[in-house]
Structure formats: C-alpha cells, structure tokens
Amino acid sequence: MLWSEILANWENGIVLKYPKNVKGKFQWNTSVLKNDGKVAYLQTFRTNNKLAQRQNKKDFQEYFKNSQNKYVVSFPNLNKDTMLVVPMPVRGKNYATLRDFIDNASEIQQQEFWKKVAEVAKKFMNEKGKVWISVHGLGVDYTHVRISTSPKYYFDNELKKD
Numbered sequence: 001m002l003w004s005e006i007l008a009n010w011e012n013g014i015v016l017k018y019p020k021n022v023k024g025k026f027q028w029n030t031s032v033l034k035n036d037g038k039v040a041y042l043q044t045f046r047t048n049n050k051l052a053q054r055q056n057k058k059d060f061q062e063y064f065k066n067s068q069n070k071y072v073v074s075f076p077n078l079n080k081d082t083m084l085v086v087p088m089p090v091r092g093k094n095y096a097t098l099r100d101f102i103d104n105a106s107e108i109q110q111q112e113f114w115k116k117v118a119e120v121a122k123k124f125m126n127e128k129g130k131v132w133i134s135v136h137g138l139g140v141d142y143t144h145v146r147i148s149t150s151p152k153y154y155f156d157n158e159l160k161k162d
Contacts, residue, residue, distance in 0.1 A: 005037075024047035051097045130162055
C-alpha cells in the first residue's frame, strides 16, 4: 500500500489497528513519508514491557487546557523538528500507550485522532520534504504520535532509511 492510501484512509475515518499477533503494549515505526505519499507504507510493531501501565498526562496538560478540539491536540516539540499529535484525555480511560488508546478510546475519538495525524503529516511533509511517523512511548507516559524530520527513537533500522 502507498502512504497516500493510508493517509486517505485515516482522513476517511479508517483507524489504525494493530495485528492480532501483537500481544503486549507496543512501539510503532513507519517508513518515511515523502513524494506526496507516492511511496510504500511499511510499519513495524514491537512489544516492550517497559512501556507504562498507567498514563501520566502532566507533560501535555497546558496543551489540553488550551485546546479547542475535544478529541485531539497537536503542537510542535521544543526543537520544532517534530509535531506531536495527542489524544485529549477522557475521564476513566487510560491512554498510556498506543495500544491502550486503540483499545480504550471511542470510535469517534480514534477517527478524529487519525484524521489529525494525516492532516499534520501531510502539512509537515510539504514543509520539510519528508517525515517519519512513530510512537516511542518511553519518554512520556501518554500516547502521542511523533511526526518528525528524522527517525529519532526508531527501533527498526530498515524503516529509518529514506
């Protein structure tokens, strides 16, 4: 599948699912997004038992407070080389990891989240030329997709290539 097809799926409400053989909490890497998405989409899931069991959203609290969107917020990291897309917290729901978000979030929140990932990814790709999209999960114990100008925190060396 091409990146352009994946982005269109996300824009049209088809959300990311993880493979049934992935049994634990996981990290997620994708291939580089460039050339208006006319490149192959590849992804890797890696389970990691060091990922958080409970969410800690304190690092994103200011962004949540200022968000006009009840489902998702996006903003640049401090270095401005990465855009973060983060689901808005929901009382009683644990979004510590991407698996937790996929398992616990409502369908509408997941759809709005992946629409925002697609929107931000396309915009950032157009600005920067190429981007890598991933979830690391070891630095902040709250789901956030990284849309970055480099494959920082990647575990899959093949997907680091551009």
